[in-house]
Amino acid sequence: EAGVVQSPRYKIIEKKQPVAFWCNPISGHNTLYWYLQNLGQGPELLIRYENEEAVDDSQLPKDRFSAERLKGVDSTLKIQPAELGDSAVYLCASSSSAGARELFFGEGSRLTVL
Amino acid sequence: AQKITQTQPGMFVQEKEAVTLDCTYDTSDPSYGLFWYKQPSSGEMIFLIYQGSYDQQNATEGRYSLNFQKARKSANLVISASQLGDSAMYFCAMRGGGTASKLTFGTGTRLQVTL
Numbered sequence: 498e499a500g501v502v503q504s505p506r507y508k509i510i511e512k513k514q515p516v517a518f519w520c521n522p523i524s525g526h527n528t529l530y531w532y533l534q535n536l537g538q539g540p541e542l543l544i545r546y547e548n549e550e551a552v553d554d555s556q557l558p559k560d561r562f563s564a565e566r567l568k569g570v571d572s573t574l575k576i577q578p579a580e581l582g583d584s585a586v587y588l589c590a591s592s593s594s595a596g597a598r599e600l601f602f603g604e605g606s607r608l609t610v611l
Numbered sequence: 612a613q614k615i616t617q618t619q620p621g622m623f624v625q626e627k628e629a630v631t632l633d634c635t636y637d638t639s640d641p642s643y644g645l646f647w648y649k650q651p652s653s654g655e656m657i658f659l660i661y662q663g664s665y666d667q668q669n670a671t672e673g674r675y676s677l678n679f680q681k682a683r684k685s686a687n688l689v690i691s692a693s694q695l696g697d698s699a700m701y702f703c704a705m706r707g708g709g710t711a712s713k714l715t716f717g718t719g720t721r722l723q724v725t726l
Binding site: 500537538601602605 | 615644648653654655656657658661702704713714716717718719
């Protein structure tokens, strides 16, 4: 069974440029999460989807960040425009349901903003 | 609000020895779950072990065990018979009661297993 797939693994952009990250969760997993992991820190939740509905986006900086999960399967996280402080790893995770014990994580997308 | 504290930025352990990674937590939820994740250099977070707040016994999963002391609000991870492949970052996390509760992570401990 394929795990959570993220792309790109690495992205280097200049500040003020847009960037997008893609995530394909494990087949059948209804719940999808985007986490931000700064260097030396633990992941922090940005947004959680139940199917195609964003049920927790309280930590998403909505002035520059957006996310979508149109068909309730794969998801895209966008930053526009990127700032220097956005340099981090963006992790996607999925679980079979919101109450499922185990979250399955992808390998992350490492963003460097110059 | 939930808070996870991991006070050990880094730990060294010799191969085949046991090691304990510390984790303390704070929450006002009467029901909660505690998790440990491993993050190797590849970047993905790998689930290791889970302890529910009402579980009577400490959780065990192979070489991993969780030393749960509810009164002290601690949930230390014990890795027995360390292997070189155990070298990684280890994160303690918790989720409060209810399916809407998010997973809150600590800052992690980097474990290095030496020969």
